[in-house]
Amino acid sequence: MKIIQLVTSRKFRGAEISAKLLSERLISYGHEVWFVGLYLNENMDVLSVNGGVNLDLSKRKKGGIDFNLLFEFKQIVNKVRPDIIQANGSDTFKYASLGLFGNNKPKLVYRNISIMSHWIRARVLVKSFYMILAKRVDCFVSVGQLASDDLQVLLQLPPDKFFVVKRGIVAESVDKIKSRADLVEKYSIQSNDFILIQLGSLSKEKRIDFSLELVRKLKEGNKAIKLLVVGDGPERKRLKKKVENLKIDQEVIFTKSINNPQNYLAGADLLLMTSEIEGVPGVVIEAGFQKTPSLGVNVGGVREVIIQEKTGVLMDSHSISSFEESISDLMINKEKLLELGENAQSFAKQNHDIDTNSRKFETLYFKLLNSTD
Structure with missing residues (x-):
């Protein structure tokens, strides 16, 4: 499989680190992975995937919708022609969904790391916008059951589009x-x-x-x-x-x-x-x-x-x-x-074994690619 793992910025933060660890496991299983940041990480420490293609789409974050960034995303999709795109939290939901509207391929997975209703709160227009974007997402994978249930209620989509795969952690026990x-x-x-x-x-x-x-x-x-x-x-x-x-x-x-x-x-x-x-x-x-x-x-x-x-x-x-x-x-x-x-x-x-949970993602990807929807 060709897979794009999309993150907000290639920084050492929770969602990005999880995407990196998953990416490296997927590469070890024989898949090709592009690790793509929406925004350039200007710090010294830039998160990279060993064995993958690492790149960024925009130099800095702008308010609203950055149409240049959206164009860059579409260009990468057209060039790579991935089977799967996984958007990992934050702005990746917006840009991945917008960039793939009207395009039935590739399959789009959204990795939900938070309680989305907390930060959308009572913003009716934002909620309506996300409900529209959610129609292009093939499945939502949350880090826990509460986050998954919250997302389903918020987006009002069928339960078969929601999954839970726990965080996979690489952590050797030290003295x-x-x-x-x-x-x-x-x-x-x-x-x-x-x-x-x-x-x-x-x-x-x-x-x-x-x-x-x-x-x-x-x-x-x-x-x-x-x-x-x-x-x-x-x-x-x-x-x-x-x-x-x-x-x-x-x-x-x-x-x-x-x-x-x-x-x-x-x-x-x-x-x-x-x-x-x-x-x-x-x-x-x-x-x-x-x-x-x-x-x-x-x-x-x-x-x-x-x-x-x-x-x-x-x-x-x-x-x-x-x-x-x-x-x-x-x-x-x-x-x-x-x-x-x-x-x-x-x-x-x-x-939270990394290999067990990475294999769950791989199985889900294959299931999406084999579906007739």
Whole structure:
């Protein structure tokens, strides 16, 4: 098969990394893959697929519909003549659907990574526009059941167009003791500190500000705590200023984005997941592979990967006191923390193996190509 994997930009982010991992597996199965970014990634770290064709369509993102970008997309489709195009989140839905209207080939798959109704909200015109575009999509593949159900209700399409394929993660388990020792040395962390980690884009919906308030509360309770904030984004400057204002600069450590975060996740005691909304957060699975459990708010598809009191702890709301109580409990109850970590690793291996889930995509592609619709 010839397959185009379309991403918003070839950056080290959740949807793009998932598309890269899938692409490399598909190539290993004997397929040809073009890994295409809508917008050029101007940073030093550009995500590429080994063995595939890597390219970008536009130098920068513009508001509304960029007709030059749409023309470039059509040109690539005409040149490659793919069997399958998979659009992976965000603007890829818009451009792939528009670019293929009136064209029955290739088959178009949309990979849904989020709770779409959350960001469409009550924008009636946007919803109507997406319902029209959705008619050109052959099937929708979501990372979790909640995200899939939400999409079906939103787009009002037949249930046989919706599928769930879980995130496939490539994550070798690393030595937790060595990883912790490396973090202690690199960031001057005390050996008895309880290490929290928050990893991802520093954007408003991630609610890192909540985590900072939590650290201040834990500090007031004389808890030996450190929070590693791993990532970059538009909120970074404001968050660092908040750390100064809260006088927790000795407890909070900011790092840049890390392409291979396994050692950071393995070295931490607990992952924090405080987002306002999530599809199925891949970082929880990655942490699980490293025997690091998670503490998170029960929003979106978080409960599909944080199994209450088995692989982590779920909170009903953004309650500082509830989070503080759970962390304090896990700081004392080391056996419980260890058990949650072991369970998290077992769950990740059983449900998020990269090869198993990549084969599900391959099977779906063949099914689409063999259909008579």
